[in-house]
Amino acid sequence: MIDAVVFDIGNVLIEWQPERHFDRHYGEDRRRDLFGSVDLHAMNDRVDGGENFHAVLKDTEAQYPEFAVEIRDWHDNWIQLASPVIPHSVHLLRALRRKGVPVFSLTNFGIETFDYALTFYSFLSEFDRDYVSGRMGVIKPAPRIYEMLEQDCGVAPERLLFTDDRADNIQAASARGWQTHQFEGPQGWAERLIAEGLLTPQEATP
Structure with a gap:
């Protein structure tokens, strides 16, 4: 029962398919570079574990300035990832x-x-x-x-x-x-x- x-x-x-959003907006090659260089799923686990969303994204952006635009996109257009x-x-x-x-x-x-x-x-x-x-x-x-x-x-x-x-x-x-x-x-x-x-x-x- x-x-x-x-x-x-x-x-x-x-x-919840973040890769799809980045494929659409940046192309598959750039998305592969991004996800291959930055552990975005681990970053997201930090947020899911209770860390502040804005602070975690800022910290990640500072660590990977070469992907600052894409990391900011994860923050600014997050609802598009969750759809x-x-x-x-x-x-x-x-x-x-x-x-x-x-x-x-x-x-x-x-x-x-x-x-x-x-x-x-x-x-x-x-x-x-x-x-x-x-x-x-x-x-x-x-x-x-x-x-x-x-x-x-x-x-x-x-x-x-x-x-x-x-x-x-x-x-x-x-x-x-x-x-x-x-x-x-x-x-x-x-x-x-x-x-x-x-x-x-x-x-x-x-």
Whole structure:
């Protein structure tokens, strides 16, 4: 039996493909140079871990002045990196809430960037509980972040159903006894929710 459903956000509800933005605006060659020289994903992990978004980007820009324009773009046009929405996933979130199923977020997201995303994506305010790594000071797949969610919500691990696009995050949740679904697209996630008896086929269809 499932008592609560837990959604990751990036690549589940909102696409997160920064490389695509830089390919489009700077070309593949420049993007390869940028990502090969600057560990932008590690930079983003610092933000997701609770460091100030603006300070981290400024620090990175100072370390790599040859990529200052692109790093500034990551800061100034961040919302373009976190887009577009995955509409079917948002439908599933709302369908679960209409059925009275508690729905939580568990996301690697910075404090400032999450607050900023809220101004664009109203559905991010619709969770029953938010577990945002920047606020918690720990990122997935560290076991502590899953433990913190369990302690706060009071739901037994085996009664949580969690979806995330990353295998390492799914494995960490499974290790704690959570039920899991690795997200590869909204249709597969819809089918899992139907199989668990949480939604009917009609309810899961946009």
